[in-house]
Amino acid sequence: xxxxxxxxxxxxxxxxxxxxxxxxxxxxxxxxxxxxxxxxxxxxxxxxxxxxxxxxxxxxxxxxxxxxxxxxxxxxxxxxxxxxxxxxxxxxxxxxxxxxxxxxxxxxxxxxxxxxxxxxxxxxxxxxxxxxxxxxxxxxxxxxxxxxxxxxxxxxxxxxxxxxxxxxxxxxxxxxxxxxxxxxxxxxxxxxxxxxxxxxxxxxxxxxxxxxxxxxxxxxxxxxxxxxxxxxxxxxxxxxxxxxxxxxxxxxxxxxxxxxxxxxxxxxxxxxxxxxxxxxxxxx
Numbered sequence: 001x002x003x004x005x006x007x008x009x010x011x012x013x014x015x016x017x018x019x020x021x022x023x024x025x026x027x028x029x030x031x032x033x034x035x036x037x038x039x040x041x042x043x044x045x046x047x048x049x050x051x052x053x054x055x056x057x058x059x060x061x062x063x064x065x066x067x068x069x070x071x072x073x074x075x076x077x078x079x080x081x082x083x084x085x086x087x088x089x090x091x092x093x094x095x096x097x098x099x100x101x102x103x104x105x106x107x108x109x110x111x112x113x114x115x116x117x118x119x120x121x122x123x124x125x126x127x128x129x130x131x132x133x134x135x136x137x138x139x140x141x142x143x144x145x146x147x148x149x150x151x152x153x154x155x156x157x158x159x160x161x162x163x164x165x166x167x168x169x170x171x172x173x174x175x176x177x178x179x180x181x182x183x184x185x186x187x188x189x190x191x192x193x194x195x196x197x198x199x200x201x202x203x204x205x206x207x208x209x210x211x212x213x214x215x216x217x218x219x220x221x222x223x224x225x226x227x228x229x230x231x232x233x234x235x236x237x238x239x240x241x242x243x244x245x246x247x248x249x250x251x252x253x254x255x256x257x258x259x260x261x262x263x264x265x266x267x268x269x270x271x272x273x274x275x276x277x278x279x280x281x282x283x284x
Contacts, residue, residue, distance in 0.1 A: 014067045019281055020093050023071035024086055024105035027256075028079050029145040033223040035256035040071055040103040042257035042266045043273060050270050056236060057243065059278040066277065067098075079108075079144050087112035090249070094120045101277060104253030106223070107134060107146040110208045114153050117249045121204035124248070126153060126162045127197065129238065130210035131226035133170030133185065135177055146254075154182060165190045166213040169226045190234055194241040207242065207250040207276070211269055221265025223256045232268060242279035250276055 014020070023040025030036060052061040072089055074082040086102075090113050093100040102113055107130070118124045128134075128150060135154070139145040144152070150162060164178070164185040178185040186192055197205070212222040215229030255269045 011068050012065045014069070014096075016065050017067035017098055018065045019099045019101055019277060020067050020069055021101050021103065021277075022069040022089060022093075023103045024074070024109040024251075025071050026074050026082055026086075026105045026109050027223075028077060028082065028106075029108055029139070029142060029147075030106050030223050031139060031145070031147055033256060033259060035258055036104055036106045036223060036254055038257055039105065039253075039255035039266075039269070042255070043103055043269055044068075046263065046266045047270045047273070049267065050274060052274075054275055054278050056239060056275065057278045057282070059282060061274060061278065064277070064281045066281075083108070083112045083144065087116050090116035091119070099247070099280060100249050101273075101280070102251040102253075103273070104251055104255075107149050107208075107210050107253045108144060109253060110251055111144070111149050111152050113249060113251055114206050114208070115156065117204070117206045118156060121248055124157065124161065124204050124206055125200055126150075126157065127193075127205055127207045127238075128162055128164045128210075129166050129190070129208070129213040129235075130164065131166060131169050131212045131229055132210070132224065133164065133167055133174040133178065133183075134210075135170065135174040135183065150183065151177075160184065163196050165193050166230050168228050188228065190230060190237050193237055197241040197245050200245065202246050204246050204248045207238070207247055209238070209250075209252045209272065209276070210254045211252060211265075211272065212254050214268070219260075219265050219268055221257050221260030222254050223259070224254070232271075235272070236275070239275040239279045242276065243282045247280045250280060252276070
């Protein structure tokens with residue numbers, strides 16, 4: 001079941017779409033401040049406030065084939081059932097030869113999305129931007145947590161298939177796990193991101209952006225703000241580096257709009273959404 005959105009950009013019919021936007025209002029394992037379930041509706045309401053054209057990428061949403069599926073109706077408190085619903089939705093989009101772009105929601109939603117991508121692209125590589133490693137084996141005994149999402153993905157992807165950037169928070173054990181070659185982790189900044197995407201060339205890539213990779217002075221509307229983050233200008237490296245690459249899926253997660261009464265965080269999320277969609281569809 002889906003709730004139909006208040007669409008903030010021109011859209012085509014599903015059958016004609018190259019990319020499908022879907023909202024995932026889920027925050028059942030948020031470890032600090034909940035509220036990411038409201039992100040997709042907030043982004044849709046504010047998206048009309050930004051231009052469809054990107055001067056950075058010289059691309060326009062009005063020239064792209066995009067379908068907004070709305071929000072999946074997820075059962076509150078039922079983590080595994082919710083994740084199964086997300087996986088089923090992504091699998092359907094892949095079976096129809098389209099690219100899914102999800103608006104979270106907490107970061108755990110990336111687990112079923114990446115799993116569905118991997119099932120369709122066995123040589124998948126994940127580019128992960130975040131303030132946090134998300135490599136815990138469990139959080140308070142729960143192995144399905146936004147704090148363990150990348151550890152769960154590593155279990156089916158294997159070593160050397162997850163590239164993390166902007167990481168500045170985690171346990172000693174998480175950083176030790178990464179340092180053993182299981183995960184490639186770039187601490188504090190995006191150094192090497194452009195080169196990594198260039199080397200991946202035609203390799204299928206899934207891009208997941210936890211918006212708390214941005215410094216809280218720029219993006220305070222998130223459940224787990226972490227000082228020392230990147231600027232929006234630094235994040236633009238990602239959009240430019242994504243152009244022309246084989247991006248087969250993506251998500252943005254962890255906006256909690258009500259923690260930023262100015263609306264600036266939602267406005268930033270809207271622009272990130274626009275730039276990432278246009279970068280993915282550059283060669284479509």
